[in-house]
Amino acid sequence: MISMRFMAASLFACLIAGGAGAAALRVSPITLDLKASSPTGTVRVWEDGLRPVKVQVRVFRWTKVNGRDRLEPTTDVVASPPVTTLKPGTENSIRVVRVSKKPIVGTESYRLLIDQLPEAGRKTPGQVSVMIRHSIPVRFTD
Template identity: 40%
Template sequence: MRRAQFQRAIQRLAGRLLPRAAVLLGAGLIAFVPAQFADAAALQVSPIRLDLSADRPAAALTLHNDGTTPINAQVRVFGWSQALDEDHLERSDRVVASPPIVQIAPGADQTVRILRVGNTPVTEEETYRLLIDEIPNDQTAQTTGVRVQLRYSVPVFVGAPEGKPPVVDFALEHAAPPASAASGAALMLRAANHATGHAQLSQVRLEWPNGQSTQVSSGLLGYALPHATRRWPIAGAPAGAASATLHAVVNGEAFTTRIAVEPASGAAVSAVPAR
């Protein structure tokens, strides 16, 4: 009986959480627990991204309690930058959350206002991340017997250029030994963003000259922030490949280009659109 309940709990939580996995900060923070513990994973967050500007400095974030007991949540704001293929977060007071800590009744919503402080002009896109933490409370612990904490990460873009496609150079490079050993991939996809706005990459696929195809990501792959370079490992690339055709969705627009395989230390070259 306990085994059957446990399996049903996994299915329930997987159905609830996996569609939102793109906004969760780290899969290691998702815990599958028996059905009687499911209320500990009741926090839902929408929308999954926010866009602000100097003329539109505020937006609403909605937190929903899908459980049967009250939950507490905390919203913190971090400046978001990228370096050495990693995201870096630093506490920021240029964007604030009000209120930063809320209690949400069962089945209820709580609105948190996200506000850019000051009225200085936005000359280049500012990038932030909201970290929304579910704070286990005594009632949840007494009811379930465990404490499960979720963390959501929601991107916030201030002053994203409207109507301007990002200027991104794509290339394939041989993975350096540490990256190759860690991921098992011989090649890395490199995206160098030279624009003043972010580039969001999703539905990324590579077609090789031998007819083989590699699905890098069926959903969101990640972001290349303004003036940043990101790399992602490519598993299963054919040995000796010298080029590939990249198919992707960049900031919501379909994009296709031919890219070459370069040495790991090589400089990026501008992508040439496929014909």
């Protein structure tokens, strides 16, 4: 029990020490529930860190198979812009649009993935970089 506490405290200390200047990527809302009659939504993204951060945005169809999440590429829903750079202290809006003309029957579920991309040329030997990923549920109902 003591060794688990020690390991947890050590990990926390490493995260704090290595976090100076790290990205602090926030998103809102954390879920999108949209209607077929208004198939467009917006997610806001903020960068609260000290350096610019490059972000990639993708949409996947989301299903459950045997209790496990399954993400599949889709063209039924798009997000724009697909890639953006956020400067420290700034925010950006990401538009999510269902472009498919097929009628919605019940509910269609997707995941909007917002990934922090690694900084080119910022690798430091012996240092671990942690990239942030937000996975936001997006649902369209009839």
